Amino acid sequence: MVIDANLYWIPETLFTDSELQNKFLSVVTGRYDWFGHVENVEGTDKVQFIMEKPRGFANLNYVQGEYELEKQLADMDDAGIDKAVMKLPGCAEWLDLELCQYFNDKAAEHAKKSGGRLTALAVVPPYSTDENIEELRRCSEELGLKTVQLSAHYGDKYLDNEAFSGFFEKLNELNMNAYVHHTPVPVEYQSFRTYDNVRRSYGRLVDQGLAVSREMYSGFFNKYPNVKLAHSMMGGAFYAIQEMLLPHGPMDGGAVRRFQGDNGNLAEQLNAQVVYEMSHAQPWGKQGLEYAVSVVGADHVIYGSSYPVKMDWMKGGPEFIRNLDITGEEKEQILHKNAERFYQL
Template sequence: MIIDINMHHLPEDLFTNEKTLDGFLSTAPRSFGEIASVGTLPSGKQTLTLEKPKGFQNLNYVEGDYSLEAKLQAMDDAGVDKAILRVPVWQEWLRLDTCKIVNDNAADMCKRSGGRLFANAVLPPWGGKENLYELERCLKELGMVGVQLACHYGQLYLDDEAFKPYLKVLNEAKVPVAVHHTPLPVRYESIIDYTNLRREYGRIVDQGTAVGRELFSHMFEEFPDLKFIHTMFGGNWFANYHLMTPHKTNKKEAMDRLDMSEGEKIQKYLKNNIYYDMTHPASWGKDQVECAIKVCGADHILFGSSFPVFYGWMSEGVEFMKTLDITEQERELITCGNAMRLFNLDGK
């Protein structure tokens, strides 16, 4: 079985329902350089674009790509059995009223999918009764299997005190959390000039920073049952795994330049709390993905395509998984076993 845990979802009537479209356009914080606009492609299809700063595109959504029919057809073509929906990036700003529209549409789409689609709940992450009522509605009434967060909101990463009320609830509920990247890291000026650097490496910087802050803040001491599934391999975290957990030197040094006492705790958090979405794996390369699996463990990595950013990412990803020099047990964990366990999909 193949389960894609990173299938992008937007309301199917986004471009035709004025209320829904305004919920997306009006919440992008223009005062912080986020410029949202609607345009038309040469094909005649509408597109929703996000720029930051003005003139530098970071997100493009195309009319028709997010329909149930498009999803199921792509899954059939690629050989994907099930998928878990999430809102790509925009959840950083959405108001509660728009989140409800998004959640209702996702739940309806899942019902119409014949058991092939599941969804993550999206809602503002600040706690508060109305937000938590929506979380309860999503989990108990709409049947959602997880929640999603942006890896930062404005300038605040998830280790900030502001998120503690919400994280406390998620920790107690033992709900898996998909942590999606945002268009750019908080500090982005040095990477905006070149498209691939901005739109690919920017997301890696953002995810790597988020994972690092979560680990070194020791937030998982307070919330030990949180399971965070980070996109983009956690921002290449497999390459930083040992560098960020330095072992004690075997010589007496003139001064302590690094904190050598945290290695065991960081490794514990990586084992218990941090998982990785391998976001369009074929783009990374065989050597890199095999290294990630070796370092992070096949039991901590989940298949995800980011469909429909590129339609080919899903089919290429499925075929790519067959080429990896890993055991069949490892392949099964990555393509379906971990998703079944973390999102409790057995029998669904």
């Protein structure tokens, strides 16, 4: 069994419905320094959305035809993928409630047509208005979308901000898990923008690493003990800096207190409430993933490919995991068992 827990999807109607297209662009352009436009894909009859942050620096590309069900299922078959979890490709940050409702309806419909091979996530603005909470209930109880997808930050606010406390209180009450997707660049992004690979890869890592670190030290896990989070991009390679960021020893090393102490169980809370979705396997390298498993445990790593960003990531990903020097049981955890548990498949 192989579950690809990071298969990107947006409704194909976005490319053909001019009214929907204008609505989508109107909620992104100029918001949080994002800008979006549509242009033809050179040499084809297809169009693509290009999302820039800041203006002039492309960070997301949505290409017509890449999200059609028949293509997705055929590519999954070719790659040996049994099931997949659909994720929105980086646009959750700016969607308003009306678009969230539309996307949720279309995602549930798309998953239903897949015959059980695709699972969709709910997307809801993370503010505790009556309308947002009702949409969360509708997704869970009526549409069967049991996990909510969030952006690592909204504007200049990461998820530990009090603006989101009411929403997380509701998730805590419902025992509902959340998938936390990276944005292409962190809140402070000026130094990341110049080079494509720095912006589109390292920017995502820094964004996720900051998100996990802020959750850990803000008391987030104390306030919402029933909320489990899956962070994309391996939490920004959080495994590599986890020991550095956790408190070390008693706070009596001198007259000046330079670091925050432990509330008694930060490491335990992190272990209990956070898992890491790799987003794609091969770019981490064999040693990188083996080290991640040695630090956080195979039961905390979820396989994903970021399809359709690069077909090689999907087609070669499962075999890449099978070639890691870890046990057979650990490979099974990464390839499907952890996703089954987290996403209630």
